[in-house]
Amino acid sequence: MAAVAVAAALSLTTVCASAQDVRAQAVRDTVTESLSQRLFPLFDALGRDPAALNALQARPEVAAMLRARFDRRAACGTDLGCVAQAMVWTDGEAQVLAAAASGKAADDGPAAQAGREIAGINTIVRTYGLGQVPPYPGIDGAGMVDPQEARSRLQAATWLSQTVRANSLQALDPSLDYALALLDAADRRDAISYEPLTGGLNAPAxxxxxxxxxxxxxxxxxxxxxxxxxxxxxxxxPYGKYHVRLAAQRFAAGDAPFLILTGGHAHPRATAFAEAEEMRRALIERYGVPAEAIVIEPHARHTTTNLRNASRLLMAMGAPLDKDTLIVCNPDQSAMIENPEFAARNNRELGYQPGTIGARVSPTDLEFRPSALSARVDPRDPLDP
Incomplete structure (x- = not known):
């Protein structure tokens, strides 16, 4: 009970104190910082700006909403499941905070980005804290977790969200750090693996x-x-090996300067192998493709994000967005990408088209022009935002 009392006191301090007070003697956690920056860029920047944070807290509608959230958490006492549910943002709370948000954001503005980040917090809490089945249960989520382990993750997340961390949003609300702690407890730090993608295996290209x-x-x-x-x-x-040979053959024609290989640690769940990295290895060792011609994108777990993340890399490389790329894959997947249902899936899962599907060159080659909309960060997929 003593630990609970201390935690409650810390939580009350978080709600009532200024950002400067909460930062006193706070220590940095570089892993949590990296996850925060990658998943929640708008809120992470706010956590690093005491003046902006204090101004936001001072808004009457925000202060009233935060007080209601604190009261809801406090009413849970030692019920860890209740605490987790209380961390979830209601639609009304999300609207208040999103409307008050400001700062550098995506192309559709800070309110839209704040809405995505709040939805991302809710997704993580529900999936990794409350056991909600994710959209793709075969590769997403925490998988089967022993009840005792599940309880320990909830307890640790509660404590961590109330233990002061430098450069955090805890002075406003503990839910972001609670969500990050749940991801870390599940060892799902996929979003920051291989970062920065401009270095490492991609440096030569x-x-x-x-x-x-x-x-x-x-x-x-x-x-x-x-x-x-x-x-x-x-x-x-086996399909991957076929894709590698197709890629080597198409690259030999000299029509493109780079191969972008896209595929993360997806199948089976939490595999140790990133498909992009394994395709790179095969292209170099089996087909003699030079490393300076290969860029890996080791995060995508879906065809939608294959194209989105490849578009992001092209932007990072300085490639002109008014120039076509060529998607190289097996005939079935290529036909699926060209199908109108794939465009509908992009709208459902991403909220936009990562690019424009162009002319078919062959059963395995399909033109694609990337879109700058792909730069939007969306933590509703916390393993690949």
Whole structure:
């Protein structure tokens, strides 16, 4: 009970204190910081700006909403499931905070970005704290968790959300740090693996891109999509091996300066192998493709995000967005990408089209022009925002 009393006191301090007070003697947690920056860029920036944070807290409608949230959490006492549910933002609370949000955000403005980030907090709490089944249960979520382990994760998340962390949003509300603690407890830090993507295995290609004359090529890149294995311990699926050969053959034609290989740690759940990395290895070792021609995108777990994340990399490389790329994959997947239902799926899952599908070149080659809308960060998919 003593621990609960201390936690409650800390939570009350978080609601009532100024941002400067809460920062006193706070320590940095570099992993949580990185996750926060990657998943919640708008709120993370707010947590680093005491003046903006204090101004937001001072708004009467925000202060009243935060007090109601505190009272809801306090009423839970030691009921960890109740605390988790109390961390979830209601639609009304989300509207108040989103309307009050300001700062650098996505193309559709700070209120829209704040709405996505609040929805991301709710998704993490529900999926990793309350056991809600995610949209893709085979590869998302925490999987089967022993009840005792589930309880320990909830308790640790509660304590961590109330233990002061430097550069955090705890002075406003503990829910963001609570969500980050749940992800960390489940060892799902996928969103920050391989970062920064401009370095590491991608460094040779990014150096080459700096001085590249893009006009020399018909396509800015060949985008090679993933088809993950379903067998434990299998680095690259049979389809993946086919994609690699298709990619090597198409690259040899000289129409594009780069291969963008896209596929993360998806199949089976939490596999140790990132498909993009395994395709890169095969292209270099089996087909002699130079490392400076290969860019890996090791986060995507769906065809929708294969294209979105490839578009992000093209923007980071300085590729012209008014130039086509070529999607290279097996005929079935290629036909699926061209189908109007795929566009509808993009609208449902992303909220926009990551680019424009163009002409069909062959059963395995489909033109694609990337869109700048792909830059939007969306933590509703916390493993690949």
């Amino acid at each position: 990014f150096r080459r891109a700096k001085g590249l004359d893009w006009k020399r090529y018909r396509y800015s890149a060949l985008i090679v999509t993933g088809v993950g294995p379903e067998v434990d311990g299998m680095p690259l699926s």
